[in-house]
Amino acid sequence: MKQLKKRKHMSASDMGVGTIKWIFLAAMILFTLYPVIYTVLGSFKTNAELTQGNHFLPEEWHFENYAEAWSSQPFGTYFLNSVLVTVLTTAGTILSSSLVAYGFARFRFRGKNILFMILLATMMIPWDVTMIPQYMEFNLFGWINTLLPLIVPTWFGSAYYVFLMRQFLMGIPKDYEEAARLDGANAFQIYWKIFMPILKPCLIMVGVLNMLTVWNDYLGPLIFLQDRTKYTLALGLASFKGVHTTAIIPMLCITVVMIIPPILVFIFAQRYIVEGTSGSIK
Secondary structure, three states: HHHHHHHHHHHHHHHHHHHHHHHHHHHHHHHHHHHHHHHEEEEEEEOHHHHOOOOOOOOOOOHHHHHHHHOOOOHHHHHHHHHHHHHHHHHHHHHHHHHHHHHHHHOOOHHHHHHHHHHHHHHHHOOHHHHHHHHHHHHHOOOOOOOHHHHHHHHHOOHHHHHHHHHHHHHHHHHHHHHHHHOOOOOOHHHHHHHHHOHHHHHHHHHHHHHHHHHHOOOHHHHHOOOOHHHHHHHHHHHHHHOEEEEEEHHHHHHHHHHHHHHHHHHHHHHHHHHHHHOOOO
């Protein structure tokens, strides 16, 4: 009887703890998603309705807000610029960072550890410090007011992504490359045909992280771009904010449009992201 009562008491306690956990989890999810929900619902309201804030849901769903916001500026051009920059920077980051990581993980050469520490030390330097020298350099090349300053640097690798891929590669047994060398493969063939397929989860994770960073980048386009035909979506979105007034409804509409591609990419790639962080070989 005592054991039965003890079990009932423990089960009731476990249920209470479980209920508290679910309530806490639901509260955290609501707290996190509330800005997104507010943005989506607010994009269908009128200015007066949004300013008054009397209703959480729109009294009338104004789908025309999106068409008006999109046509108010050349957002089609901004969208294409953002896609171009995102695709090229992601490709450059994946190729260059994986190649550098392959060198650090699978080759032995004098000063390798020192060079790797110097590479990691570059992550400690804020972009604000290198911003002016980079601007002067790109101005010397004649790249200001072009998309090149946003694209070209990514083709020289990223210290953070090099570190992630190096750790992934160091967990791969050497049997793979030894077998490939016996078959006559050189170093680049081993990198391209052996390690790149194995790196697929890590590459997708790096690509998603880079896409999120580049897609939402505002400061880079603001500094290097002057012609409105070169603007990206993030920079075009900021143009709704004037000196004295802000077009809130169009800003909310374009914000909703901007968050759709990253969400779709993340949903598609979430399985690979988990594999990339675990460092497992599939």
